[in-house]
Amino acid sequence: MALAELAARLNCAEYKNWVKAGHGLLLLRAALQRYVGEQIHAFHRQLVARHADRLAPSGRGCTGSCTPRGRQFQPACSLCKEWKKEILNHHTHRNGEVNWGNCRPWLWPSNSWEFAKAYMPRGKSDISGPDKCDASALLNLFNFCDHFSSVDQIKVKEVIKCRNELMHSSDMKVSSSWLKTFGNHVQNLLNEFQHVPEAERAQTTIEKLLSSDWAVYIPGEDQLDGLEGEMSQSHISEIEAELIKERLHEISLAMEAQGTMSEKDLSKMQILRNFLKNNHDLQRTLKAEIQNLEDLVQLYSQKQSTKDTPEENYEQEEGEGCPLPKRKHMV
Numbered sequence: 457m458a459l460a461e462l463a464a465r466l467n468c469a470e471y472k473n474w475v476k477a478g479h480g481l482l483l484l485r486a487a488l489q490r491y492v493g494e495q496i497h498a499f500h501r502q503l504v505a506r507h508a509d510r511l512a513p514s515g516r517g518c519t520g521s522c523t524p525r526g527r528q529f530q531p532a533c534s535l536c537k538e539w540k541k542e543i544l545n546h547h548t549h550r551n552g553e554v555n556w557g558n559c560r561p562w563l564w565p566s567n568s569w570e571f572a573k574a575y576m577p578r579g580k581s582d583i584s585g586p587d588k589c590d591a592s593a594l595l596n597l598f599n600f601c602d603h604f605s606s607v608d609q610i611k612v613k614e615v616i617k618c619r620n621e622l623m624h625s626s627d628m629k630v631s632s633s634w635l636k637t638f639g640n641h642v643q644n645l646l647n648e649f650q651h652v653p654e655a656e657r658a659q660t661t662i663e664k665l666l667s668s669d670w671a672v673y674i675p676g677e678d679q680l681d682g683l684e685g686e687m688s689q690s691h692i693s694e695i696e697a698e699l700i701k702e703r704l705h706e707i708s709l710a711m712e713a714q715g716t717m718s719e720k721d722l723s724k725m726q727i728l729r730n731f732l733k734n735n736h737d738l739q740r741t742l743k744a745e746i747q748n749l750e751d752l753v754q755l756y757s758q759k760q761s762t763k764d765t766p767e768e769n770y771e772q773e774e775g776e777g778c779p780l781p782k783r784k785h786m787v
């Protein structure tokens with residue numbers, strides 16, 4: 457049954473394109489994770505060595521009472537004030553938004569990844585290291601941290617734009633011409649990392665991925681005869697689940713950031729519900745995530761019906777959920 461459902465989904469060319477592009481982003485991420493982790497570690501170490509008096513004074517540490525909320529952060533101790541200043545010094549948009557809520561500031565002197573998260577989109581507080589982060593986090597780090605300014609920023613922004621279009625596609629479908637353009641942008645970006653062996657290998661893998669067919673034939677009801685290309689059925693299902701999980705997460709973050717549920721959010725939810733209703737295999741895999749989102753929808757529905765203001769009476773994930781003015785930012 458699961459195979460039949462997968463086959464039916466992949467028989468829709470535009471959905472298949474959507475999954476392939478998503479897989480391309482996962483490959484891009486995997487190719488750059490090690491490099492980014494090492495770079496951030498070295499950069500952090502360099503800052504600490506250069507400004508030891510300000511950033512790593514002996515015998516002084518944060519007590520842990522400096523807690524950011526979303527994009528708001530007023531440090532309570534002088535050490536966190538210095539780190540905040542240093543993070544902004546290396547931010548490419550100093551007057552732009554910084555998702556301080558991603559960070560645990562008391563770890564800044566000792567943990568390079570906590571420092572890196574200040575340059576990432578909202579909702580990354582739980583990501584413990586480069587091996588756990590998504591393509592969006594890495595791309596935003598390249599864009600907003602000046603340590604990566606040698607990477608062609610136009611190429612970075614092109615991939616961020618594609619990633620956002622993919623994740624915000626309301627019906628989880630993209631055209632073949634879009635997929636081709638996407639592939640070019642990803643390859644252009646990977647070209648910037650010719651000194652990274654994983655990036656070179658990813659270029660070949662992505663090229664094969666985008667030109668493969670992924671055709672599915674089902675001779676019998678419970679039997680999958682063959683998937684062309686190099687992907688196994690279970691691998692494709694894992695990729696689908698990961699992409700849809702990311703999409704569910706984005707919808708909940710958007711609702712939390714707005715402090716309300718827009719018509720657009722409702723419509724996205726309805727499309728997802730309809731999609732999952734017909735695909736029991738994905739429904740089973742994503743049960744917990746779907747439930748979390750449905751709980752959030754219910755919470756906001758109740759809030760709207762009792763005409764609460766967005767700021768009041770709802771629990772927020774640490775660092776997220778500040779009602780915000782509409783401003784340009786990366787997601």
Ligand SMILES: [Zn+2]
Nearest residue numbers: 518522533536
């Ligand atoms: Zn502090």
